[in-house]
Amino acid sequence: KAGVTQTPRYLIKTRGQQVTLSCSPISGHRSVSWYQQTPGQGLQFLFEYFSETQRNKGNFPGRFSGRQFSNSRSEMNVSTLELGDSALYLCASSLEGGTGVGGYTFGSGTRLTVV
Amino acid sequence: DAKTTQPNSMESNEEEPVHLPCNHSTISGTDYIHWYRQLPSQGPEYVIHGLTSNVNNRMASLAIAEDRKSSTLILHRATLRDAAVYYCILRDPYNQGGKLIFGQGTELSVKP
Numbered sequence: 001k002a003g004v005t006q007t008p009r010y011l012i013k014t015r016g017q018q019v020t021l022s023c024s025p026i027s028g029h030r031s032v033s034w035y036q037q038t039p040g041q042g043l044q045f046l047f048e049y050f051s052e053t054q055r056n057k058g059n060f061p062g063r064f065s066g067r068q069f070s071n072s073r074s075e076m077n078v079s080t081l082e083l084g085d086s087a088l089y090l091c092a093s094s095l096e097g098g099t100g101v102g103g104y105t106f107g108s109g110t111r112l113t114v115v
Numbered sequence: 116d117a118k119t120t121q122p123n124s125m126e127s128n129e130e131e132p133v134h135l136p137c138n139h140s141t142i143s144g145t146d147y148i149h150w151y152r153q154l155p156s157q158g159p160e161y162v163i164h165g166l167t168s169n170v171n172n173r174m175a176s177l178a179i180a181e182d183r184k185s186s187t188l189i190l191h192r193a194t195l196r197d198a199a200v201y202y203c204i205l206r207d208p209y210n211q212g213g214k215l216i217f218g219q220g221t222e223l224s225v226k227p
Contacts (some may be wrong), residue, residue: 004158022209031213035217042218044217045214045216048214050213055212056211056214090159092159092215094213101162103164104213106159108158109158
């Protein structure tokens with residue numbers, strides 16, 4: 001079956017712009033989480049959505065937002081981009097979501113570069 | 116959030132077993148122990164998880180200490196494709212939901 005699909009794979013944006021990243025989870029998975037990975041901070045949790053509701057949020061400024069659609073696809077948006085937002089953004093999906101104990105399947109990520 | 120401690124790096128020879136340790140002395144009763152690995156240029160990959168008992172799957176085995184303050188991920192025969200960063204994560208599904216807290220992990224290199 002198809003894995004977690006993230007688009008686009010690479011993106012270059014200018015400071016001050018906004019960006020929207022997309023994630024299509026594995027078919028049937030209702031939970032989608034987002035992570036930011038940088039060399040300095042490692043992998044950091046952004047937020048989790050389950051059945052279109054945000055269930056958990058990490059410690060990121062309000063410029064980072066997300067949403068989930070009825071088909072479980074999710075988008076995350078970063079407004080007023082800063083150079084420090086350059087990172088690999090990863091999406092993960094799970095069948096059960098937060099209260100399930102199973103593993104999450106990650107996509108290959110979107111590499112965002114802010115210039 | 117419960118924390119884990121792992122060695123920064125380990126080396127292994129191909130086709131030999133690898134034991135990756137993880138300390139989690141502040142683990143709570145509802146924390147599950149998860150292992151993920153991240154190969155170069157890829158997202159993390161789920162490996163295995165457990166609560167109290169040792170667990171086996173096609174990828175690896177997870178040995179959990181009786182007091183649950185440490186665990187070991189065992190790769191029975193390392194291959195070159197096992198070279199990756201391995202993350203040991205504690206996850207309480209009831210209190211932290213789907214939030215995975217990644218540490219720095221252990222970078223495993225495998226020599227032919």
